[in-house]
Amino acid sequence: MARKSNQKPTDCIHAGKSRLPPSLGVNTPVVTSSAFDYRADHVRYPRYHNTLNHEVVAARVAALESGEAGLVTASGMGAISAVFLGLMKPGDHAILLDGIYGGTIDLVTGLLEPMGMRFSTWDGVPDSLPGLIGEKTRLVHVESPTNPLMDVVDLRAVARIAQAHELISVVDNTFATPLLQRPLEMGFDLVVHSGTKYLAGHSDLLCGAIVGSTKLIARLRPTVIRLGASLNGRELSLLERSIATLAVRVERQSANAGVLAKRLCEHGAVEAVYYPGLADHPNHDLAKAQMSDFGAMLSFRLSKAVDPDGFLDRLNLVRPAVSLGGVESTICQPSRTSHAKVEAATRNRLGIDDRLMRLSVGIEAVDDLWRDLDQALTPA
Ligand SMILES: Cc1ncc(COP(=O)(O)O)c(C=O)c1O
Known part of the structure:
Protein backbone atom coordinates (compact mmCIF):
# COMPACT_ATOMS: atom_id res chain seq x y z
CA MET A 1 0.00 0.00 0.00
CA THR A 245 19.58 9.90 7.54
CA LEU A 246 18.60 10.35 3.88
CA ALA A 247 15.71 12.73 4.58
CA VAL A 248 17.72 15.13 6.73
CA ARG A 249 20.72 15.05 4.42
CA VAL A 250 18.69 15.75 1.29
CA GLU A 251 16.72 18.54 2.97
CA ARG A 252 19.90 20.33 4.04
CA GLN A 253 21.74 19.66 0.77
CA SER A 254 18.84 20.98 -1.32
CA ALA A 255 18.55 24.12 0.80
CA ASN A 256 22.30 24.76 0.38
CA ALA A 257 22.08 24.13 -3.38
CA GLY A 258 19.24 26.65 -3.74
CA VAL A 259 21.34 29.35 -2.07
CA LEU A 260 24.49 28.57 -4.07
CA ALA A 261 22.62 28.44 -7.39
CA LYS A 262 21.29 31.98 -6.85
CA ARG A 263 24.69 33.33 -5.80
CA LEU A 264 26.45 31.68 -8.74
CA CYS A 265 23.94 33.30 -11.12
CA GLU A 266 25.01 36.72 -9.89
CA HIS A 267 28.74 36.01 -10.17
CA GLY A 268 30.58 37.68 -13.04
CA ALA A 269 32.87 34.68 -13.57
CA VAL A 270 29.93 32.37 -14.26
CA GLU A 271 28.34 32.28 -17.71
CA ALA A 272 25.33 30.05 -16.92
CA VAL A 273 23.82 28.08 -14.05
CA TYR A 274 21.74 24.93 -14.56
CA TYR A 275 19.45 24.27 -11.60
CA PRO A 276 15.70 23.51 -11.79
CA GLY A 277 15.07 25.61 -8.69
CA LEU A 278 15.94 28.81 -10.53
CA ALA A 279 12.89 30.69 -11.77
CA ASP A 280 14.45 31.04 -15.24
CA HIS A 281 15.21 27.31 -15.65
CA PRO A 282 13.24 26.27 -18.78
CA ASN A 283 11.40 23.57 -16.79
CA HIS A 284 11.13 25.29 -13.42
CA ASP A 285 7.33 24.97 -13.31
CA LEU A 286 7.44 21.33 -14.33
CA ALA A 287 10.08 20.61 -11.66
CA LYS A 288 7.83 22.33 -9.10
CA ALA A 289 4.90 20.16 -10.16
CA GLN A 290 6.72 16.84 -9.89
CA MET A 291 9.37 17.41 -7.21
CA SER A 292 8.92 18.53 -3.61
CA ASP A 293 12.29 20.34 -3.73
CA PHE A 294 14.89 20.85 -6.45
CA GLY A 295 17.71 18.67 -5.18
CA ALA A 296 21.35 19.21 -4.41
CA MET A 297 22.94 18.87 -7.84
CA LEU A 298 23.67 21.89 -9.97
CA SER A 299 25.93 22.65 -12.90
CA PHE A 300 27.47 25.90 -14.04
CA ARG A 301 29.60 27.07 -16.90
CA LEU A 302 32.64 29.19 -16.15
CA SER A 303 33.04 32.32 -18.23
CA LYS A 304 35.76 32.15 -20.88
CA ALA A 305 38.01 34.36 -18.74
CA VAL A 306 38.33 31.66 -16.05
CA ASP A 307 40.78 28.80 -16.53
CA PRO A 308 38.94 25.60 -15.41
CA ASP A 309 42.09 23.96 -14.02
CA GLY A 310 43.05 27.08 -12.06
CA PHE A 311 39.51 27.32 -10.63
CA LEU A 312 39.62 23.70 -9.45
CA ASP A 313 43.12 24.14 -7.99
CA ARG A 314 42.03 27.16 -5.95
CA LEU A 315 39.16 25.34 -4.23
CA ASN A 316 39.92 24.38 -0.62
CA LEU A 317 36.68 23.04 0.82
CA VAL A 318 34.82 21.83 -2.26
CA ARG A 319 36.75 18.77 -3.41
CA PRO A 320 37.28 18.02 -7.10
CA ALA A 321 36.03 14.42 -7.31
CA VAL A 322 34.11 12.05 -9.50
CA SER A 323 30.81 10.75 -8.06
CA LEU A 324 28.31 12.81 -6.08
CA GLY A 325 25.68 12.79 -3.36
CA GLY A 326 28.00 12.67 -0.35
CA VAL A 327 27.75 14.76 2.80
CA GLU A 328 30.80 16.67 1.56
CA SER A 329 30.55 19.01 -1.43
CA THR A 330 32.35 17.79 -4.53
CA ILE A 331 32.80 19.18 -8.00
CA CYS A 332 33.79 17.71 -11.35
CA GLN A 333 34.01 18.36 -15.05
CA PRO A 334 31.61 15.85 -16.66
CA SER A 335 33.70 16.15 -19.85
CA ARG A 336 36.55 14.41 -18.00
CA THR A 337 34.54 12.13 -15.70
CA SER A 338 30.93 10.95 -16.10
CA HIS A 339 30.84 11.69 -19.85
CA ALA A 340 34.47 11.02 -20.79
CA LYS A 341 33.49 7.89 -22.72
CA VAL A 342 30.72 9.62 -24.66
CA GLU A 343 31.65 10.53 -28.26
CA ALA A 344 33.12 14.03 -28.59
CA ALA A 345 30.43 14.99 -31.12
CA THR A 346 27.68 14.10 -28.64
CA ARG A 347 29.43 16.00 -25.85
CA ASN A 348 29.79 19.06 -28.08
CA ARG A 349 26.14 18.89 -29.12
CA LEU A 350 25.05 18.73 -25.48
CA GLY A 351 27.43 21.48 -24.38
CA ILE A 352 29.52 19.27 -22.10
CA ASP A 353 32.91 20.98 -22.31
CA ASP A 354 35.75 21.60 -19.85
CA ARG A 355 34.15 24.84 -18.61
CA LEU A 356 31.05 22.95 -17.42
CA MET A 357 31.30 22.18 -13.68
CA ARG A 358 28.92 19.79 -11.92
CA LEU A 359 28.59 20.62 -8.24
CA SER A 360 27.27 18.12 -5.70
CA VAL A 361 26.30 20.23 -2.72
CA GLY A 362 26.93 18.77 0.72
CA ILE A 363 25.69 19.54 4.20
CA GLU A 364 28.42 22.02 5.19
CA ALA A 365 27.55 25.57 6.33
CA VAL A 366 26.43 27.26 3.13
CA ASP A 367 28.42 30.44 3.74
CA ASP A 368 31.64 28.42 4.01
CA LEU A 369 30.84 26.79 0.68
CA TRP A 370 30.11 30.13 -0.92
CA ARG A 371 33.32 31.73 0.39
CA ASP A 372 35.30 28.85 -1.13
CA LEU A 373 33.58 29.02 -4.52
CA ASP A 374 33.77 32.81 -4.62
CA GLN A 375 37.50 33.00 -3.89
CA ALA A 376 38.21 30.29 -6.50
CA LEU A 377 36.11 32.15 -9.09
CA THR A 378 37.81 35.48 -8.46
CA PRO A 379 41.56 34.98 -8.12
CA ALA A 380 43.56 37.84 -6.60
C1 LIG B 1 22.47 9.36 -12.77
C2 LIG B 1 23.39 8.19 -12.61
N1 LIG B 1 22.92 6.96 -12.85
C3 LIG B 1 23.71 5.86 -12.72
C4 LIG B 1 25.03 5.97 -12.34
C5 LIG B 1 25.87 4.73 -12.22
O1 LIG B 1 26.01 4.39 -10.89
P1 LIG B 1 27.21 3.51 -10.29
O2 LIG B 1 28.46 4.29 -10.48
O3 LIG B 1 26.80 3.30 -8.87
O4 LIG B 1 27.26 2.25 -11.07
C6 LIG B 1 25.55 7.24 -12.06
C7 LIG B 1 26.96 7.38 -11.65
O5 LIG B 1 27.50 8.46 -11.62
C8 LIG B 1 24.71 8.38 -12.20
O6 LIG B 1 25.16 9.62 -11.97
Whole structure:
Protein backbone atom coordinates (compact mmCIF):
# COMPACT_ATOMS: atom_id res chain seq x y z
CA MET A 1 0.00 0.00 0.00
CA ALA A 2 1.38 3.44 -0.90
CA ARG A 3 2.29 5.41 2.18
CA LYS A 4 1.71 9.14 2.43
CA SER A 5 4.60 11.36 1.32
CA ASN A 6 5.06 12.86 4.76
CA GLN A 7 5.82 9.41 6.13
CA LYS A 8 8.95 9.04 4.03
CA PRO A 9 11.38 10.37 6.69
CA THR A 10 9.93 7.73 9.02
CA ASP A 11 10.32 5.08 6.33
CA CYS A 12 14.01 6.04 6.02
CA ILE A 13 14.47 4.69 9.55
CA HIS A 14 11.85 2.01 10.01
CA ALA A 15 10.58 0.54 6.73
CA GLY A 16 11.55 -3.05 6.10
CA LYS A 17 12.87 -3.68 9.58
CA SER A 18 11.80 -6.96 11.02
CA ARG A 19 10.90 -7.29 14.69
CA LEU A 20 13.99 -8.77 16.26
CA PRO A 21 14.34 -10.69 19.50
CA PRO A 22 14.92 -8.10 22.29
CA SER A 23 18.42 -9.46 22.88
CA LEU A 24 19.49 -8.10 19.45
CA GLY A 25 18.50 -4.49 20.17
CA VAL A 26 17.17 -2.06 17.56
CA ASN A 27 19.66 -2.57 14.73
CA THR A 28 19.45 -5.24 12.06
CA PRO A 29 22.27 -7.70 12.77
CA VAL A 30 24.91 -8.05 10.06
CA VAL A 31 24.57 -11.52 8.60
CA THR A 32 28.01 -12.38 7.27
CA SER A 33 27.26 -15.95 6.19
CA SER A 34 27.43 -16.97 2.58
CA ALA A 35 26.44 -20.55 3.46
CA PHE A 36 22.99 -21.42 4.80
CA ASP A 37 21.22 -24.73 5.50
CA TYR A 38 19.29 -25.27 2.27
CA ARG A 39 16.77 -27.53 4.04
CA ALA A 40 15.46 -24.70 6.24
CA ASP A 41 12.86 -22.99 4.02
CA HIS A 42 14.20 -21.95 0.64
CA VAL A 43 17.75 -21.77 -0.66
CA ARG A 44 19.36 -18.68 0.79
CA TYR A 45 22.54 -17.31 -0.76
CA PRO A 46 23.81 -13.71 -0.96
CA ARG A 47 23.82 -13.67 -4.75
CA TYR A 48 20.15 -14.67 -4.72
CA HIS A 49 19.36 -11.37 -2.98
CA ASN A 50 17.54 -13.13 -0.16
CA THR A 51 19.63 -12.70 2.97
CA LEU A 52 18.27 -10.76 5.94
CA ASN A 53 20.27 -7.60 5.24
CA HIS A 54 19.21 -7.59 1.59
CA GLU A 55 15.55 -8.10 2.43
CA VAL A 56 15.51 -5.24 4.95
CA VAL A 57 17.24 -2.72 2.67
CA ALA A 58 15.30 -3.76 -0.45
CA ALA A 59 12.01 -3.35 1.42
CA ARG A 60 13.12 0.04 2.71
CA VAL A 61 14.06 1.40 -0.71
CA ALA A 62 10.82 -0.02 -2.13
CA ALA A 63 8.80 1.75 0.58
CA LEU A 64 10.60 5.03 -0.06
CA GLU A 65 9.83 4.82 -3.77
CA SER A 66 6.23 3.74 -3.07
CA GLY A 67 6.90 0.48 -4.90
CA GLU A 68 5.77 -3.03 -4.10
CA ALA A 69 9.21 -4.65 -4.28
CA GLY A 70 12.87 -3.89 -4.80
CA LEU A 71 16.30 -5.33 -5.43
CA VAL A 72 19.55 -3.90 -4.15
CA THR A 73 22.45 -4.30 -6.57
CA ALA A 74 26.23 -3.97 -6.45
CA SER A 75 26.21 -0.64 -8.33
CA GLY A 76 23.92 1.69 -10.22
CA MET A 77 25.16 0.21 -13.49
CA GLY A 78 24.38 -3.25 -12.07
CA ALA A 79 20.78 -2.09 -11.70
CA ILE A 80 20.57 -0.40 -15.10
CA SER A 81 22.16 -3.28 -17.02
CA ALA A 82 19.88 -5.79 -15.29
CA VAL A 83 16.85 -3.80 -16.46
CA PHE A 84 17.92 -3.70 -20.12
CA LEU A 85 19.25 -7.26 -20.20
CA GLY A 86 16.28 -8.62 -18.29
CA LEU A 87 13.56 -6.96 -20.33
CA MET A 88 15.01 -6.87 -23.85
CA LYS A 89 16.39 -9.37 -26.31
CA PRO A 90 18.39 -8.92 -29.54
CA GLY A 91 16.21 -7.19 -32.14
CA ASP A 92 14.20 -5.29 -29.52
CA HIS A 93 14.17 -1.51 -29.46
CA ALA A 94 14.24 1.02 -26.62
CA ILE A 95 14.06 4.79 -26.33
CA LEU A 96 16.57 6.76 -24.28
CA LEU A 97 16.25 10.36 -23.21
CA ASP A 98 18.99 12.53 -24.70
CA GLY A 99 21.68 13.88 -22.38
CA ILE A 100 21.62 11.24 -19.66
CA TYR A 101 24.42 9.73 -17.55
CA GLY A 102 27.42 8.80 -19.70
CA GLY A 103 27.74 5.30 -18.22
CA THR A 104 24.25 4.42 -19.44
CA ILE A 105 25.10 5.70 -22.92
CA ASP A 106 28.32 3.65 -22.81
CA LEU A 107 26.36 0.52 -21.77
CA VAL A 108 24.15 0.99 -24.81
CA THR A 109 26.87 1.69 -27.37
CA GLY A 110 29.50 -0.64 -25.88
CA LEU A 111 27.40 -3.69 -25.00
CA LEU A 112 23.71 -3.62 -25.88
CA GLU A 113 23.90 -2.37 -29.49
CA PRO A 114 26.69 -4.83 -30.37
CA MET A 115 24.37 -7.55 -28.96
CA GLY A 116 21.70 -6.54 -31.48
CA MET A 117 19.43 -4.32 -29.39
CA ARG A 118 18.41 -1.05 -30.99
CA PHE A 119 18.03 2.39 -29.44
CA SER A 120 16.63 5.79 -30.37
CA THR A 121 17.37 9.06 -28.63
CA TRP A 122 14.44 11.19 -27.53
CA ASP A 123 14.70 14.98 -27.19
CA GLY A 124 12.46 15.12 -24.10
CA VAL A 125 9.50 16.82 -25.83
CA PRO A 126 6.42 14.69 -25.01
CA ASP A 127 4.84 15.20 -28.46
CA SER A 128 7.85 13.68 -30.21
CA LEU A 129 7.89 10.48 -28.11
CA PRO A 130 5.06 8.53 -29.84
CA GLY A 131 6.80 8.99 -33.22
CA LEU A 132 9.79 6.97 -31.99
CA ILE A 133 7.71 3.98 -30.90
CA GLY A 134 7.70 0.98 -33.21
CA GLU A 135 6.50 -2.59 -33.14
CA LYS A 136 9.65 -3.83 -31.40
CA THR A 137 9.90 -1.01 -28.85
CA ARG A 138 9.94 -2.48 -25.37
CA LEU A 139 10.95 0.28 -23.03
CA VAL A 140 11.67 3.94 -22.50
CA HIS A 141 14.46 5.04 -20.16
CA VAL A 142 14.71 8.58 -18.79
CA GLU A 143 16.46 10.56 -16.08
CA SER A 144 15.12 13.64 -14.35
CA PRO A 145 16.90 15.84 -13.50
CA THR A 146 19.54 14.70 -15.97
CA ASN A 147 23.23 14.29 -15.32
CA PRO A 148 24.85 16.79 -15.82
CA LEU A 149 22.69 19.51 -17.39
CA MET A 150 19.78 19.26 -14.98
CA ASP A 151 17.09 18.99 -17.65
CA VAL A 152 13.69 18.04 -16.32
CA VAL A 153 11.40 15.72 -18.24
CA ASP A 154 7.62 15.50 -17.84
CA LEU A 155 7.39 12.20 -15.96
CA ARG A 156 3.60 12.01 -15.96
CA ALA A 157 3.52 12.50 -19.72
CA VAL A 158 6.19 9.81 -20.30
CA ALA A 159 4.34 7.33 -18.08
CA ARG A 160 1.04 8.05 -19.87
CA ILE A 161 2.53 7.57 -23.34
CA ALA A 162 4.39 4.42 -22.27
CA GLN A 163 1.19 2.95 -20.82
CA ALA A 164 -0.79 3.75 -23.95
CA HIS A 165 1.80 1.87 -26.07
CA GLU A 166 2.39 -0.93 -23.55
CA LEU A 167 6.02 0.01 -23.03
CA ILE A 168 7.87 -0.42 -19.77
CA SER A 169 8.87 3.00 -18.42
CA VAL A 170 12.10 3.25 -16.45
CA VAL A 171 13.49 6.29 -14.68
CA ASP A 172 16.87 6.84 -13.09
CA ASN A 173 15.89 8.71 -9.91
CA THR A 174 19.45 9.08 -8.60
CA PHE A 175 19.59 12.89 -8.63
CA ALA A 176 16.15 13.56 -7.14
CA THR A 177 16.01 10.73 -4.55
CA PRO A 178 12.64 9.32 -3.45
CA LEU A 179 12.43 12.07 -0.84
CA LEU A 180 11.93 14.68 -3.57
CA GLN A 181 10.39 12.75 -6.45
CA ARG A 182 8.49 9.48 -6.69
CA PRO A 183 8.05 8.43 -10.31
CA LEU A 184 6.10 5.25 -9.48
CA GLU A 185 3.36 7.46 -7.99
CA MET A 186 3.29 9.25 -11.37
CA GLY A 187 2.73 6.03 -13.30
CA PHE A 188 6.28 4.80 -14.01
CA ASP A 189 6.92 1.05 -13.96
CA LEU A 190 10.48 0.96 -12.65
CA VAL A 191 12.86 3.22 -10.77
CA VAL A 192 16.62 2.63 -10.79
CA HIS A 193 19.25 4.24 -8.59
CA SER A 194 22.93 4.64 -8.31
CA GLY A 195 22.73 4.03 -4.56
CA THR A 196 26.40 5.00 -4.48
CA LYS A 197 25.16 8.59 -4.46
CA TYR A 198 22.43 9.85 -2.11
CA LEU A 199 21.18 6.55 -0.69
CA ALA A 200 24.67 5.73 0.58
CA GLY A 201 25.49 9.40 1.01
CA HIS A 202 29.03 9.25 2.43
CA SER A 203 31.19 8.50 -0.63
CA ASP A 204 32.19 5.12 0.77
CA LEU A 205 29.85 2.56 -0.83
CA LEU A 206 29.14 1.31 -4.34
CA CYS A 207 25.55 0.11 -4.71
CA GLY A 208 22.36 0.40 -6.74
CA ALA A 209 18.66 -0.39 -6.58
CA ILE A 210 15.64 -1.27 -8.72
CA VAL A 211 12.07 -0.75 -7.49
CA GLY A 212 8.75 -1.61 -9.12
CA SER A 213 5.77 -3.94 -8.96
CA THR A 214 6.15 -7.41 -7.44
CA LYS A 215 5.58 -8.82 -10.93
CA LEU A 216 8.29 -6.79 -12.68
CA ILE A 217 10.82 -7.32 -9.90
CA ALA A 218 10.16 -11.07 -10.09
CA ARG A 219 10.83 -10.84 -13.84
CA LEU A 220 14.13 -9.08 -13.23
CA ARG A 221 15.33 -11.24 -10.34
CA PRO A 222 16.78 -14.09 -12.50
CA THR A 223 18.82 -11.58 -14.53
CA VAL A 224 20.17 -9.90 -11.41
CA ILE A 225 21.11 -13.33 -10.04
CA ARG A 226 22.76 -14.34 -13.32
CA LEU A 227 24.71 -11.10 -13.54
CA GLY A 228 25.92 -11.52 -9.97
CA ALA A 229 25.29 -7.88 -9.14
CA SER A 230 24.81 -8.39 -5.39
CA LEU A 231 26.16 -6.95 -2.15
CA ASN A 232 27.28 -8.66 1.02
CA GLY A 233 25.75 -8.21 4.47
CA ARG A 234 28.35 -5.73 5.74
CA GLU A 235 27.81 -3.31 2.87
CA LEU A 236 24.03 -3.70 3.06
CA SER A 237 24.21 -2.89 6.75
CA LEU A 238 26.17 0.30 6.02
CA LEU A 239 23.59 1.18 3.38
CA GLU A 240 20.76 0.63 5.85
CA ARG A 241 22.45 2.99 8.28
CA SER A 242 22.96 5.62 5.59
CA ILE A 243 19.37 5.56 4.41
CA ALA A 244 18.28 6.32 7.99
CA THR A 245 19.58 9.90 7.54
CA LEU A 246 18.60 10.35 3.88
CA ALA A 247 15.71 12.73 4.58
CA VAL A 248 17.72 15.13 6.73
CA ARG A 249 20.72 15.05 4.42
CA VAL A 250 18.69 15.75 1.29
CA GLU A 251 16.72 18.54 2.97
CA ARG A 252 19.90 20.33 4.04
CA GLN A 253 21.74 19.66 0.77
CA SER A 254 18.84 20.98 -1.32
CA ALA A 255 18.55 24.12 0.80
CA ASN A 256 22.30 24.76 0.38
CA ALA A 257 22.08 24.13 -3.38
CA GLY A 258 19.24 26.65 -3.74
CA VAL A 259 21.34 29.35 -2.07
CA LEU A 260 24.49 28.57 -4.07
CA ALA A 261 22.62 28.44 -7.39
CA LYS A 262 21.29 31.98 -6.85
CA ARG A 263 24.69 33.33 -5.80
CA LEU A 264 26.45 31.68 -8.74
CA CYS A 265 23.94 33.30 -11.12
CA GLU A 266 25.01 36.72 -9.89
CA HIS A 267 28.74 36.01 -10.17
CA GLY A 268 30.58 37.68 -13.04
CA ALA A 269 32.87 34.68 -13.57
CA VAL A 270 29.93 32.37 -14.26
CA GLU A 271 28.34 32.28 -17.71
CA ALA A 272 25.33 30.05 -16.92
CA VAL A 273 23.82 28.08 -14.05
CA TYR A 274 21.74 24.93 -14.56
CA TYR A 275 19.45 24.27 -11.60
CA PRO A 276 15.70 23.51 -11.79
CA GLY A 277 15.07 25.61 -8.69
CA LEU A 278 15.94 28.81 -10.53
CA ALA A 279 12.89 30.69 -11.77
CA ASP A 280 14.45 31.04 -15.24
CA HIS A 281 15.21 27.31 -15.65
CA PRO A 282 13.24 26.27 -18.78
CA ASN A 283 11.40 23.57 -16.79
CA HIS A 284 11.13 25.29 -13.42
CA ASP A 285 7.33 24.97 -13.31
CA LEU A 286 7.44 21.33 -14.33
CA ALA A 287 10.08 20.61 -11.66
CA LYS A 288 7.83 22.33 -9.10
CA ALA A 289 4.90 20.16 -10.16
CA GLN A 290 6.72 16.84 -9.89
CA MET A 291 9.37 17.41 -7.21
CA SER A 292 8.92 18.53 -3.61
CA ASP A 293 12.29 20.34 -3.73
CA PHE A 294 14.89 20.85 -6.45
CA GLY A 295 17.71 18.67 -5.18
CA ALA A 296 21.35 19.21 -4.41
CA MET A 297 22.94 18.87 -7.84
CA LEU A 298 23.67 21.89 -9.97
CA SER A 299 25.93 22.65 -12.90
CA PHE A 300 27.47 25.90 -14.04
CA ARG A 301 29.60 27.07 -16.90
CA LEU A 302 32.64 29.19 -16.15
CA SER A 303 33.04 32.32 -18.23
CA LYS A 304 35.76 32.15 -20.88
CA ALA A 305 38.01 34.36 -18.74
CA VAL A 306 38.33 31.66 -16.05
CA ASP A 307 40.78 28.80 -16.53
CA PRO A 308 38.94 25.60 -15.41
CA ASP A 309 42.09 23.96 -14.02
CA GLY A 310 43.05 27.08 -12.06
CA PHE A 311 39.51 27.32 -10.63
CA LEU A 312 39.62 23.70 -9.45
CA ASP A 313 43.12 24.14 -7.99
CA ARG A 314 42.03 27.16 -5.95
CA LEU A 315 39.16 25.34 -4.23
CA ASN A 316 39.92 24.38 -0.62
CA LEU A 317 36.68 23.04 0.82
CA VAL A 318 34.82 21.83 -2.26
CA ARG A 319 36.75 18.77 -3.41
CA PRO A 320 37.28 18.02 -7.10
CA ALA A 321 36.03 14.42 -7.31
CA VAL A 322 34.11 12.05 -9.50
CA SER A 323 30.81 10.75 -8.06
CA LEU A 324 28.31 12.81 -6.08
CA GLY A 325 25.68 12.79 -3.36
CA GLY A 326 28.00 12.67 -0.35
CA VAL A 327 27.75 14.76 2.80
CA GLU A 328 30.80 16.67 1.56
CA SER A 329 30.55 19.01 -1.43
CA THR A 330 32.35 17.79 -4.53
CA ILE A 331 32.80 19.18 -8.00
CA CYS A 332 33.79 17.71 -11.35
CA GLN A 333 34.01 18.36 -15.05
CA PRO A 334 31.61 15.85 -16.66
CA SER A 335 33.70 16.15 -19.85
CA ARG A 336 36.55 14.41 -18.00
CA THR A 337 34.54 12.13 -15.70
CA SER A 338 30.93 10.95 -16.10
CA HIS A 339 30.84 11.69 -19.85
CA ALA A 340 34.47 11.02 -20.79
CA LYS A 341 33.49 7.89 -22.72
CA VAL A 342 30.72 9.62 -24.66
CA GLU A 343 31.65 10.53 -28.26
CA ALA A 344 33.12 14.03 -28.59
CA ALA A 345 30.43 14.99 -31.12
CA THR A 346 27.68 14.10 -28.64
CA ARG A 347 29.43 16.00 -25.85
CA ASN A 348 29.79 19.06 -28.08
CA ARG A 349 26.14 18.89 -29.12
CA LEU A 350 25.05 18.73 -25.48
CA GLY A 351 27.43 21.48 -24.38
CA ILE A 352 29.52 19.27 -22.10
CA ASP A 353 32.91 20.98 -22.31
CA ASP A 354 35.75 21.60 -19.85
CA ARG A 355 34.15 24.84 -18.61
CA LEU A 356 31.05 22.95 -17.42
CA MET A 357 31.30 22.18 -13.68
CA ARG A 358 28.92 19.79 -11.92
CA LEU A 359 28.59 20.62 -8.24
CA SER A 360 27.27 18.12 -5.70
CA VAL A 361 26.30 20.23 -2.72
CA GLY A 362 26.93 18.77 0.72
CA ILE A 363 25.69 19.54 4.20
CA GLU A 364 28.42 22.02 5.19
CA ALA A 365 27.55 25.57 6.33
CA VAL A 366 26.43 27.26 3.13
CA ASP A 367 28.42 30.44 3.74
CA ASP A 368 31.64 28.42 4.01
CA LEU A 369 30.84 26.79 0.68
CA TRP A 370 30.11 30.13 -0.92
CA ARG A 371 33.32 31.73 0.39
CA ASP A 372 35.30 28.85 -1.13
CA LEU A 373 33.58 29.02 -4.52
CA ASP A 374 33.77 32.81 -4.62
CA GLN A 375 37.50 33.00 -3.89
CA ALA A 376 38.21 30.29 -6.50
CA LEU A 377 36.11 32.15 -9.09
CA THR A 378 37.81 35.48 -8.46
CA PRO A 379 41.56 34.98 -8.12
CA ALA A 380 43.56 37.84 -6.60
C1 LIG B 1 22.47 9.36 -12.77
C2 LIG B 1 23.39 8.19 -12.61
N1 LIG B 1 22.92 6.96 -12.85
C3 LIG B 1 23.71 5.86 -12.72
C4 LIG B 1 25.03 5.97 -12.34
C5 LIG B 1 25.87 4.73 -12.22
O1 LIG B 1 26.01 4.39 -10.89
P1 LIG B 1 27.21 3.51 -10.29
O2 LIG B 1 28.46 4.29 -10.48
O3 LIG B 1 26.80 3.30 -8.87
O4 LIG B 1 27.26 2.25 -11.07
C6 LIG B 1 25.55 7.24 -12.06
C7 LIG B 1 26.96 7.38 -11.65
O5 LIG B 1 27.50 8.46 -11.62
C8 LIG B 1 24.71 8.38 -12.20
O6 LIG B 1 25.16 9.62 -11.97
